Amino acid sequence: MDDGRTPPHPDIAQIPLQLVLEALVDPVRRRIVAELAASDVDIRCGGFGITVSKSTATHHFKVLREAGLIRQYYVGTARMNALRTDDVESAFPGLLDLVAKG
Amino acid sequence: MDDGRTPPHPDIAQIPLQLVLEALVDPVRRRIVAELAASDVDIRCGGFGITVSKSTATHHFKVLREAGLIRQYYVGTARMNALRTDDVESAFPGLLDLVAKG
């Protein structure tokens, strides 16, 4: 399970609303979530329409992951991002729709 | 309508999600919203279980009002606060429930 590169992912049921709102209040992070929500496939870190530096992007993905909103895994050097749609919807119903619709 | 003391209240349909999230990311403001959601009656500014100074409280109410979440009106010297439940629910379905449940 733990290949030493896959970061830990929290249990959504135990994430306080505070953490989720802090994650989603940033427009860059909300854009990431919206793009994932609109996509059929997972997206690598470099594949989003965001205009920040790579180090800043890394920071945003970490915040989203620790808030339980995305899952991350490696494919080669690419770090893939998946929206935890069902998890989030069960813990915070309606929230993803709000973000997706903008 | 305008008695010179009643502040302007924005049309909810035109409020960006950004503004609402900025309002709700603060735990003090979320507490205010939660208390209003749990109450049958409107509550004056001094009637909440928050532990900040009066000037800080004024600031929080202003943010909530400008985000379209509450309506404010005067009764004597007391400034009453009412949750705009239906407005918010129609513009951001599910959001108030998340805050109310905490």
Place this chain on the structure above:
DNA sequence: TCCTTAGTACGACCACCATCGAACTTCGAT
């Protein structure tokens, strides 16, 4: 008329967070 109560307005301060660049790691391809 005072005095108290309720809240606002204004500055100042402080902590936090988004941001960046530079240096580094890891993987894949040449």
Place this chain on the structure above:
DNA sequence: ATCGAAGTTCGATGGTGGTCGTACTAAGGA
């Protein structure tokens, strides 16, 4: 074996927002 592409880590910086105290205004009661 090298090189480039993809991210990470670290430290520094700058702006913004939550906080407070003080001074102020408005309303109601003694």
